Amino acid sequence: MVIGDFNAFLNVSEKQSKTPPQMSQIDAFRDALEYCQLEDLGFRGYPFTWSNKRSGYAKTKVRLDRAVANKEWIDKYQMSNVAHLSSHASEHLPIILRVWCYKQQRHRRGKGFKIKESWLLWEECENVVMEAWHNVEDEQIGLAAVKEKIKKCCEELMAWGSARAEPHANVIKKLQQKLDTLN
Known part of the structure; x- marks a missing residue:
């Protein structure tokens, strides 16, 4: 160069x-x-x-x-x-x-981001994504900007999703039993 x-x-x-x-x-x-x-x-x-x-x-x-x-x-x-x-x-x-080097994310330690399908059922999910996407500063362009926006969305979704109360296994079993009795 x-x-x-x-x-x-x-x-x-x-x-x-x-x-x-x-x-x-x-x-x-x-x-x-x-x-x-x-x-x-x-x-x-x-x-x-x-x-x-x-x-x-x-x-x-x-x-x-x-x-x-x-x-x-x-x-x-x-x-x-x-x-x-x-x-x-x-x-x-x-x-x-x-200078920005694109590195594969395979070598990172820890868990990667995984969206939970149940989050998509909650009305607020789309708002969380839209807000995170639009609140990233435009310091970068091209793929680097998209990467930053995705990273911000992941962070916000993780914080939002983990703050929501998810039912425990025993609650799910009780609800399943109630459903069975209704049939």
């Missing part, structure tokens, strides 16, 4: 200027990344990372700063993301790479 100022851009859309981009430079940068088997990681935020700080027709804005990685890195850290931050002190916007 490589991150920083490449002083080059990949697409015509990554430059705003009165002077048109030179396609030979774009092609050369694409060829270099392809030769090194590197892919652009994309970004969130403002589309340009550099400006000449001029106004009017003299103003130029370009996406020069980026993060690129090979396929193995992308597969290992598939939930990672790049964000363009704001800055008033430099011609370049700072960029940040948040």
